[in-house]
Amino acid sequence: MFLTTSLHRAEAQRVTWNQHIAPLIHTNCTPCHREGDAAPFPLVTYEDVAKRAAFIKKVTQNRYMPPWKPDVHSPKFVNERKLTDEEIAMIAEWADNNMPKGKESEKKEEATLIEGTAYERKPDLVLKMNKAFHIKGDNMERFIVYKIPFELPDSAFVEGIEFTTNNHRVIHHVNYEIDAVPDLDIYNTDDYINLTEDSRFKYDQYIPFRKHMIYYGGWIPGTSYESYPENIGWVMPKRGVILLTLHYAPLGKDEENISGIQLFFTKKPVQRHVRAISLGSGGIGEKEIDPYFYIPAGAVKTFKVKVSTPEDQSLLFVWPHMHYVGKIFKAYGVTPEKDTIRLVSISNWDFKWQEVYWFPKLLKIPKGTIITIEGTYDNTADNPANPSSPPQLIYSNGDMKSTDEMLTLVMLYLPYQKGDETVSLKKERF
Ligand code: HEC
Incomplete structure (x- = not known):
């Protein structure tokens, strides 16, 4: 009796990549598991996922992945990354049944990614470090504050912002602030301060820039762009500095890192400014x-x-x-x-x-x-x-x-x- 029911179910609702698994993986795993991002291997294509199906079954069943830490006393968050019991069971069933791909016609429509951004369009402005930071492969963690000065033709309404880097894997996390600096010299100071190795007083040269902080944000693995509802946002000043604090992970071999931020502007005036x-x-x-x-x-x-x-x-x-x-x-x-x-x-x-x-x-x-x-x-x-x-x-x-x-x-x-x-x-x- 039991056997017939499960066979019947297997035929009626066979779990396939195209219909069930791809949308799950793309929403819950790919934000970190893609080329150049934080996780050690991509989970994008059928092949990427099918060849690791048994491992994926295991890390989803024991809830190691996707990582999500808030407990039952937290409110519900809109960016919650958590699989339901049914979704976990579906992954297991798919892995146990030899990972059927399913029909092309079953494919769910998914947003196509624009290269170099997770936002819906290309950025209007990219501000990056002017020289690569050389990370020594000596297994030491480092905190670096990198100064990125900017002068724009005009101030602009911001509807979205995103951290960008040539390699997410060398970075543990990032904080950044955007400071308006209307009248000080923004160029004639060090490009960066090494908070781990330099004298702690060296940072003092950046303190005068911090009088008008306009925006404060950050990046951690899995973080995508930040955007706001209608009329809400902030204004990118004409002139100032970005102070980008990068926490570099300990590395076993030397790497070059270039990081910065990407901005998406809007013509619609931002009426309410986030702080x-x-x-x-x-x-x-x-x-x-x-x-x-x-x-x-x-x-x-x-x-x-x-x-x-x-x-x-x-x-x-x-x-x-x-x-x-x-x-x-x-x-x-x-x-x-x-x-x-x-x-x-x-x-x-x-x-x-x-x-x-x-x-x-x-x-x-x-x-x-x-x-x-x-x-x-x-x-x-x-x-x-x-x-x-x-x-x-x-x-x-x-x-x-x-x-x-x-x-x-x-x-x-x-x-x-x-x-x-x-x-x-x-x-x-x-
Ligand atoms: C917030 C970022 C993030 C998300 C989301 C995420 N992963 Fe990971 N994953 C990582 C990182 C970073 C590692 C490597 C470090 C580690 O294993 O602790 C990893 C490791 C793994 C591993 C190897 C574990 C091991 O023991 O070596 C598997 C398998 C995996 N992820 C599968 C998944 C699956 C499946 C999903 C979605 C259901 C997912 N991950 C979602 C960041 C993420």
Whole structure:
């Protein structure tokens, strides 16, 4: 009886590449598994996937892939990359049945990618490092701040922005800020500062550029372009600098890296300007982290920081950040009416899988809401992610080395307007 039913099902709904598997893989895996991106091999074509079917079955069943860290206490995010139980079973069935390709006519229509971008069109402006950075293959991680000066014919409304590089695999993550610099010399300073090896005072030469920060963003594996709903965005200034902080992974052989950003402009005036803020280490509330931010060797410690919201705001995304010994990250708001707004909760932090978490719709944070960020760190020898053996005293001195620690939440927001709760942040591809 059982046999007939399953045979019947196999015939009626045979799982094929064209009909079922390709769309799943392209949405959930390809953003990292493609040429030049973060993952070690591409998962794009039938051949790429079919030859690794058994491995893919395994990493999806044990939920190692796709990496997605928020737990059940998080709200739903619009860029969630997670397979359902049915989808995982479908992959297994396909792998067990010798990976049928299916008919051409079953192919699902998928967006075609434009070379060099994940956006729907070519960028209007690409700003890159003027010289390649030479990464020594000495298995050392490096933090480099690269200065990219720019002067444009005019300022421009931005509808999208994307990080670009000749090789994602050498980069662990990137932060960047765009600063308007109307009147200082933007050329006559070092092209870059090596935060890992140079004197820590060398960075001071960039500080005068940071008076008018216009935009703050970043890239981590799997991150695509950033774009905004109608009328929302920001204005690229005519003149200024991009300060691109690149965290290069430890490498066994020398590599050359050229990175930068790509901008997509719009003629339609941007009426509402997004703003990025950073809470916790390196940002607002840094001095109020409680208790004092240091983690003795062998200790497990939890720190909190609370920041009050000065006006009604609408959030677009939250981006939590800790380093290697981070274990639990939580962020939430408590409104003056004592309602809790869940922002993000990760009970099994992994430095490797960081993410910008976009809300499905603009999320209102009323004035007076206290935002709490809470981080737990395990600096014991039992933590396999501990970079030091034996464990060392860890403190945060603002150098951003990943053997130091951070407790940071970056948020992108707008001043609130009536009706924002209905503004969708969904886009076709992340
Ligand atoms: C956010 C980026 C990202 C996404 C999304 C992603 N991967 Fe990966 N994947 C990686 C990286 C980076 C590695 C290599 C590092 C590692 O294994 O920890 C990897 C490794 C793998 C491996 C090898 C694992 C091993 O033990 O060596 C397999 C198989 C794999 N991915 C399959 C998938 C499949 C299937 C999907 C989609 C269902 C997927 N990945 C989605 C980034 C990603």
